[in-house]
Amino acid sequence: MKIGPVPDHRSREGGALVYPVYSRRSRGLSVGINLFPDRKRCSFDCPYCEVFPFETDIVFSAAVMKAALASCLREAAENGETIRDICFSGNGEPALSPDFPEALRTAGALRDEFAAEAKLVLITNGTGLLDDSGFSFLSAAAKRGLEIWLKLDAGTEAWYGEMNRSGIPFGRLAGAFRAFAASGTPFTLQTMLCRINGALPPPEEEAAWLELAAALASGKSGLRSVHIYGKARPAPEDPLAEAAPREALDRRAALLNNILKNAGTAARAEVFY
Ligand code: SF4
Helix, strand or coil, rough: CCCCCCCHHHHHHHCCEEEEECCCCEEEEEEEEEECCCEECCCCCCCCCCCCCCCCCCCCCCHHHHHHHHHHHHHHHHHCCCEEEECCCCCCCHHHCCCCCHHHHHHHHHHHHHHCEEEEEEEEECCHHHCCCHHHHHHHHHCCCCCEEEECCCCCHHHHHHCCCCCCHHHHHHHHHHHHHCCCCCEEEEEEEECCCECCCCCHHHHHHHHHHHHCCCCEEEEEEEEEEECCCCCCCCCEEEECHHHHHHHHHHHHHHHHCCCCCCCEEECCC
């Protein structure tokens, strides 16, 4: 029997700790790890967020996660299926969970045993970089092979306010991102480009995002890639956030790639509609 990917990640909201999905950005089968089976926990409140309101009594258990992940990876290996990655995302910001370090170690060990080709990925909004211990932990984990996909939806406080609705000042977060990039740690930027209340990011936002993304790619930065992706799944606040035209994503990637190329930087932007 083949692993059945979960459509639209909905089993996460039923408390699943491990959920296989077909991922656009992974280009294949991705096994998600959900550290928040009881309710959403996040330091952002993005209007395009796909997590629908839910509540369960399920408590995260490292042992249950380990058993579920081992079973999923073993089944995939027996069926000759290729797992592209094991991805920490789930119902919120994974780096907020005290269980994240142990879960990451467990996932790494099981990956080595059953799916050596799979990458370990953390999809993060980057707020874990704001304290020294989080910064050091993520930097060390990335240098050991964890792929960090860092959310950068905005270049200005105003658009950040529309896209991420966080109490954390944008300048503080951007400063942590600059320090992370300057540390030479490998990472990928990920940017959701969509309409909010019918409006695309204004020209000054586009210019500021390009400037910041270029700064994060400069010097001895470990920037590997930039994912520019569109809204493709339903969200509980629809239609507050809506998909942008493909041309808007293409334009953003082309503008950044031109800057990166002229700067002699190897990293490139890719578009995921
Ligand atoms: S950072 Fe991710 S989980 Fe958090 S609100 Fe935004 S989209 Fe949702």
